[in-house]
Amino acid sequence: MADPKHHVVKPYLVTRRLHPENQETPIQFIENDRIQTSLFYRRNHFSYPNLTYSNYFLPINGMVNTPLLISLQSILQLPSKTVEVVLECSGNKRSLFEPKVFGEQWGKGAISQGVWKGVPLRTLLEISGIKEAAKEVVVEGYDFGKRTDLDKVFSYTRSLPLEKAIHPDTIIAYEYNKQPLSFKHGFPFRLIVPQWYGMASVKWIKQISVMASPFNGPFQKIDYMYYPNLENDDGAHPVTTINVNSTIQKPLDMAKINTGKHVIKGIAWSGKGNITHVEISTDNGHTWSKAQVSASKSSYKWVSWSYEWNAVEKGIFSILSKATDSSGQTQPIKPYRNRNGYGYNAIDNIKVMVE
Known part of the structure; x- marks a missing residue:
């Protein structure tokens, strides 16, 4: 019989839904900056697609001089780019909204990061030649299903403005953490769009189309829009760049701890620049102290931070974390309220009991 003292307990994904599969990273138990594939969060709108890879070709069409049908092998032979990028679902922390909003009730773990390798989307667009009238690049995935709100079948399809599509770090990835991309995360190819929420990073790429007019698919113009008014669509605007944010990993919320x-510790991240500082409060926001923040030259990654707290008194304490980025943005006290519950980034807040 195995010795229970030597039994290694490992974290595993937290299931939010089975069909389609939506699972989050156990972010409170993550010790490093690169999330292994098995713990990378999974966000799906539909069932996993059925794909055969033996004859995979990627079409590039639309407002291009030379439409392409490029093979998997040809893409793998093109000059590659490696980027370490955090991906955060725009619905991350949705369950924290008060009052509640409808949608997948993500906790704090619809976020993961690691090293992606692939071909810059720009390279493929340059090979095909973008016409002058081009405005957007539409990326369609192989995943599809029926939308009950529209009573119609759609594939998951999103567009990027041309300037974002041709950014050298927007890549068509085929490797994650030096391993082939896993099927559940988009094999053989997925888009990686640094600094934007994860909805932009389309998985299982089926085709790429360059357009002269705005793309109006439902995952572009209905979903992934901020609707500030609950009753109407006034003031609606698209979800794009990741908001400045932080998460306390340790201690755990509602933990009992001893004096001493x-x-x-935790992580902080932003889509608008580097994290410049993280502040911690152990008295529900009355006073703040600076945490130690790990140095990072990349604005695409989260940073780790830590703060040593001497808990002298017994009682219940609210611990808060507040991050500020190089564009001057700081986490707000209250989140930006919107109908679909996107972009939650209020100051993180946990409670502990000191005994």
Whole structure:
């Protein structure tokens, strides 16, 4: 019989839904900056697609001089680019909205990061030659299903403005953490769009089309829009760049701890620049102290931070974390309220009991 003292307990994904599969990273138990594939969050609108890879070709069409049908092998032979990027679902932390909003009730784990390798989308667009009238690049995935709101079948399809599509770090990825991209995360190819929420990083790429007019598919113009008014669509605008944010990983929310020294630790990230500082409050926001933040030269990654707290008194304490980025944005006290519950980034807040 195995010795229970030597039994290694490992974290595993937190299931939010089975059909389609939506699971989040156990972010409170993550110790490093690169999330292994098995713990990378899974966000699906539909069932996984049925694909055969033996004869995979990627069409590039629309407002291009030379439409292409490029093979998987040819893409793998093109000059590659490697980027370390955080991907965050725009619905991350949706369950924290008060009052509640409808949608997948994500906790704090619809976020993961690692190293992606692939071909810049720009390279493929340059090979096909973009016409002068081009405005957007539409990327269609193989995943599809019926939308009950429209009573019609759609594939998951999104567009990028041309300037974002041709950014050198927007890549068509085929590797993650030096391993072939897993099927559940988009094999053989997925788009990676740094600094934007994960809905832009289309999986299982089926085709790429360059357009002269705005794309109006339902995942572009109905979903992934901020609707600030609950009753109507006034003021609607698209979800794009990741908001400045932070998450406390340790201690756990509602934990009981002893008096003495404790390390409060977590992560912080933003789509609008580097994290410049993280502040911690152990008295529900009355006073703030600066945490130690790990240095990062990349604005595409989260940073780790830590703060040593000497818990002298017994009682219930609210611990808060507040991040600020290089564009001057700081986490707000209250989140931006919107109908679909996107972009939650209020100051993180947990409670502990000191005994």
